[in-house]
Amino acid sequence: MKLVKEFLGYVQYKISRSIDWYQFLRGLFYFTGDRLRLISEDHEEAVYWFRKAAEQDYADAQYYLGVCYHYGKGINQNIEQAEYWYRKAAYHGQEDAQKALVLFEKGEDINQDFNTVKTKARKNVKKNKKKRIIFDCFINIIFPVGFVFLGFWIIKGLSNGISSNIFGISLTIVGALLWGYAIHFKRKMLILGLALISIFGFYTSFGNVTFPKKPSVITMTTDSKDIKFYMAGSASISIDWGDGKIEKITLPEDQYYNKKFSRSYLDESFRTITVKGNISRLICSSNKLISLDVSKNAELIELDCSNNLLTSLELSNNSAMKWLNCSENQLTNLDIRKNRLLIELNCYYNAILSLDVSKNLALTNLYCGSNQLASLDVSKNTALIELGCNYNAIPSLDVSKNLALTNLYCASNQLASLDVSKNTALKSLNCYGNQLTELDISKNTGFTNLYLGNNKLNSFNINNNSHIECDEVGNYQMIFSEYFNSEENPNQWKLLNDTSSSSKILSGKGLLMENKNADISFQSTILVPINSSENFSIETTVNFIKGNDSTGYGLVWGFKDWNNYYTFLITADGYYKIGYMYNGNSGDLKEWTKTPHINKNTGGNLIKINSVDYVMSYYINGENVFTGNVYDLKGNYTGFFVHGEIEILFENLIVKRDVTIPRSWLSTPSKQSDISWHGTGFFIDKRGYIATNHHVIERASEIEIEFNRNGQKQTYKAKVINEDPTNDLAILKIDDNSFTPLTNLPYNFQTNTSQVGTSVFTLGYPLKHIMGTEIKYNDGTITSRTGWNDDPRNYQVSVPIHSGNSGGPLFDNNGNLIGITCSILDEDNVSKELSRNVQVQNVSYAVKSSYLNILAESLPEKLNLPRDRTIASKTREEKIEILKDYVVSINVR
Numbered sequence: 001m002k003l004v005k006e007f008l009g010y011v012q013y014k015i016s017r018s019i020d021w022y023q024f025l026r027g028l029f030y031f032t033g034d035r036l037r038l039i040s041e042d043h044e045e046a047v048y049w050f051r052k053a054a055e056q057d058y059a060d061a062q063y064y065l066g067v068c069y070h071y072g073k074g075i076n077q078n079i080e081q082a083e084y085w086y087r088k089a090a091y092h093g094q095e096d097a098q099k100a101l102v103l104f105e106k107g108e109d110i111n112q113d114f115n116t117v118k119t120k121a122r123k124n125v126k127k128n129k130k131k132r133i134i135f136d137c138f139i140n141i142i143f144p145v146g147f148v149f150l151g152f153w154i155i156k157g158l159s160n161g162i163s164s165n166i167f168g169i170s171l172t173i174v175g176a177l178l179w180g181y182a183i184h185f186k187r188k189m190l191i192l193g194l195a196l197i198s199i200f201g202f203y204t205s206f207g208n209v210t211f212p213k214k215p216s217v218i219t220m221t222t223d224s225k226d227i228k229f230y231m232a233g234s235a236s237i238s239i240d241w242g243d244g245k246i247e248k249i250t251l252p253e254d255q256y257y258n259k260k261f262s263r264s265y266l267d268e269s270f271r272t273i274t275v276k277g278n279i280s281r282l283i284c285s286s287n288k289l290i291s292l293d294v295s296k297n298a299e300l301i302e303l304d305c306s307n308n309l310l311t312s313l314e315l316s317n318n319s320a321m322k323w324l325n326c327s328e329n330q331l332t333n334l335d336i337r338k339n340r341l342l343i344e345l346n347c348y349y350n351a352i353l354s355l356d357v358s359k360n361l362a363l364t365n366l367y368c369g370s371n372q373l374a375s376l377d378v379s380k381n382t383a384l385i386e387l388g389c390n391y392n393a394i395p396s397l398d399v400s401k402n403l404a405l406t407n408l409y410c411a412s413n414q415l416a417s418l419d420v421s422k423n424t425a426l427k428s429l430n431c432y433g434n435q436l437t438e439l440d441i442s443k444n445t446g447f448t449n450l451y452l453g454n455n456k457l458n459s460f461n462i463n464n465n466s467h468i469e470c471d472e473v474g475n476y477q478m479i480f481s482e483y484f485n486s487e488e489n490p491n492q493w494k495l496l497n498d499t500s501s502s503s504k505i506l507s508g509k510g511l512l513m514e515n516k517n518a519d520i521s522f523q524s525t526i527l528v529p530i531n532s533s534e535n536f537s538i539e540t541t542v543n544f545i546k547g548n549d550s551t552g553y554g555l556v557w558g559f560k561d562w563n564n565y566y567t568f569l570i571t572a573d574g575y576y577k578i579g580y581m582y583n584g585n586s587g588d589l590k591e592w593t594k595t596p597h598i599n600k601n602t603g604g605n606l607i608k609i610n611s612v613d614y615v616m617s618y619y620i621n622g623e624n625v626f627t628g629n630v631y632d633l634k635g636n637y638t639g640f641f642v643h644g645e646i647e648i649l650f651e652n653l654i655v656k657r658d659v660t661i662p663r664s665w666l667s668t669p670s671k672q673s674d675i676s677w678h679g680t681g682f683f684i685d686k687r688g689y690i691a692t693n694h695h696v697i698e699r700a701s702e703i704e705i706e707f708n709r710n711g712q713k714q715t716y717k718a719k720v721i722n723e724d725p726t727n728d729l730a731i732l733k734i735d736d737n738s739f740t741p742l743t744n745l746p747y748n749f750q751t752n753t754s755q756v757g758t759s760v761f762t763l764g765y766p767l768k769h770i771m772g773t774e775i776k777y778n779d780g781t782i783t784s785r786t787g788w789n790d791d792p793r794n795y796q797v798s799v800p801i802h803s804g805n806s807g808g809p810l811f812d813n814n815g816n817l818i819g820i821t822c823s824i825l826d827e828d829n830v831s832k833e834l835s836r837n838v839q840v841q842n843v844s845y846a847v848k849s850s851y852l853n854i855l856a857e858s859l860p861e862k863l864n865l866p867r868d869r870t871i872a873s874k875t876r877e878e879k880i881e882i883l884k885d886y887v888v889s890i891n892v893r
Helices: 002-016 020-032 043-054 059-071 079-091 095-106 114-127 129-159 164-184 188-206 263-269 827-834 849-857 876-886
Strands: 216-221 226-233 236-240 272-276 281-283 291-293 302-304 323-325 344-346 365-367 386-388 407-409 428-430 438-440 449-451 459-463 466-470 476-482 501-506 510-515 521-527 536-547 553-561 564-570 575-582 585-594 604-612 615-620 623-629 637-643 646-650 653-659 677-685 689-692 703-709 712-724 729-734 759-764 776-784 794-797 809-812 816-825 844-848 887-892
Touching: 020 043, 020 059, 020 114, 043 059, 059 079, 059 095, 059 114, 079 095, 501 521, 510 521, 510 536, 510 637, 521 553, 536 553, 536 637, 553 604, 564 604, 564 637, 575 615, 575 623, 585 623, 637 646, 637 653, 689 849, 689 887, 703 729, 703 876, 712 849, 729 849, 759 816, 759 876, 794 816, 809 876, 816 849, 844 849, 876 887
Parallel strands: 236 272, 272 291, 281 302, 302 323, 323 344, 344 365, 365 386, 386 407, 407 428, 428 449, 438 459
Antiparallel strands: 216 226, 226 236, 459 466, 466 476, 476 653, 501 510, 510 646, 521 637, 536 604, 536 646, 536 653, 553 564, 553 637, 564 575, 575 585, 604 615, 615 623, 677 689, 677 887, 689 729, 703 712, 703 887, 712 729, 759 776, 759 809, 776 794, 794 844, 809 816, 816 844
8 A cells, every 4th residue: 555655745745846836736736735635834845846836837827936935935045036026937927917007117115914815725725625626536536547548448458358459558657657656666576666667668659579379258148159268369359159040130330339449449450250059140341350260151132341451262062142242352263153142242343253143043133343353154043133244354145134234334345236135124224334335225214314325336236216327427316216117116105096086107107197187187106205306307208098189297306285386298299398386386497488399299399407505507408498496395206297188108307416425524534745745743652663544654765763752853764564454544753773772651552442532642743744744733522433324433523633633642631641632623524525614624534543443452472561650749740741752744755
């Protein structure tokens, strides 16, 4: 007990020598006497404590030290010293000192009853009562309890096995405190031993130390039974609940574990899971697992081990498995050939080279995008509803038997053909970035999303009679053509058959329309949407069969109902008219006009309308008869119109409209000319390895690196050692004998996906020929975790980037490297695509660093990617000053 009191006194003494308010408070205790602390009035001791606090510029202490000099209490009276300390206290705003100083300056006598001063001092003691109580609680209660708690961690570390870091830090703190105590009180026998304890604790904290540990048991209750978690060591967890069957177990359970351990402990130490016994569901996602052994769990139905660090996963014995999510790991192989009951498989974001799902005939959802697959055979998986195989290297894909497919994502592969002609249920298809020359989706009429850009399509079928053609200069037209080759009406024309009017298809001849009433009109149309803002044309060849040769027949378009439509009509006796009905109001754009260009009576006539740049031209047998403005269209139906007693045969209907297949809305801001350009890069290994965008160094014959080193601009030759055109990444290495390795890279290479709203910034060399050669800084936020067209490889960010920024690093607030700036959304292309002026500002993209990590790992030589977090606590300005020397300008010739 005596030793404890002595130690607490030592701690109190050490604190009292450094805390100014406590020194002042002790001075007041001695100045006035303190019955609570059993301190007698002692002015000399008061002066000692007032002086210690006053020297630290504590204003109240300076005032009371002045009082002691003024009245000669505890020290010889000295009016000059009294004025000196009053003046220093007054400077800091001490009111009593300011009043005293005013009287001094006026030369007035300020002598007063010393008891009055002491009374004010006692009030000051009461005013600081809360501080005193809190400090007493800390010294006498909180600190001893905390000291015991640290001791508990030390004992637990030696017996039950906790993190060696926690153990070592605890041991270091306790050892250091006891060491200081032993030196202060000259406990010579303790000094050497405690010094060794502190050194051992420090080594344990930062060295690779393990302890033989006895497993501790933690019990967690679920709906089914109690489950025991055996904490077998600092780097592994073994779970064993015998032969019992658990309906569902989630591991880790944050709400439970956070009562015992910090989240950082779980993240750093939760590395290995071995599951013994039979369970039906296991969820261990979002940890840092490097090993997961569930090979003996034959009854496992559901497994979610996504977002870990697994390189292998043995599932050959889990024959009952139905749901498997192993996405965002580092798997190179996945053998699920024996898992024939699988309904859903998600292995996105791995490095799997081959995947055999030919025996998993129950699969409905398969997501294997962002791997390295060279083949994928799903020809036997006829139950597939959704397939995502984006970002692989698949040369062919046969989904012709997957008739239930609703969503197919096969973008950024090497597909030369894709047969979805029998997949009538498709609603969304993304085959962007392949090598397709033709595509038949004619039986898939329910599309909501269709992405075809960056292929080599010359034509493809949209529905039974629609296809898209490309001319020599890359302009696309969607063409609907109907020649009435089948009486089964596959395009669902609106046919009529009543006592007054009828329309029917004559196979191979045309659509025959007969009107028996001289006072009515009728139409037969089909859904062919036309946008008045686009260029389009409509044409037909029409034959007069019999009837009144002065009544009109011809084309109708924009038909919504009988109150909204446009017509271009001719008569068999040589007249034409252009009319409209708009919101129930009728009128003529061109009233009945005679023309010599009509083949009269039974002769066939080609009539056509053509809209180009908001100007509508009307043709009869190739001759322009009228030109006018384009007007808004209310409806989407196009077809034929007849009026009066007449019988007409329409041989065909051809509708063309210009469309834009977006080969890319992205502009890669890198090259200034075909001869010489520049970009940005950054070091990823201190030996001279540099990351950048592939499009920066594409077709380069010579690469030069510039960066600041020791305050001087350095220039070196470099060469490409690895490249990934698909993800727009490349790794360079300085190829120059004069280059010496850097000492360190002061940032952290982070592969986890960052959240929307994260503050980010980039450094780079945009527009050097205009903006200068000094490095430029820009900041913003992550606005989406996916890039253009929901590309999961990229972030969308609000950081403005320009030509020359490509390949630059994207850092978060903590100085973590999270991406590589690559492209911007091109405003001109977007405006052109949408046929209107679209303002696009600060929409940029960056490749996620995880894809650079995959490229780095494919090198023969292992790279030492930066893992330094020391700049995390520094200000943004300090981070920029440090990081700018590790961002390079890449000059390419």
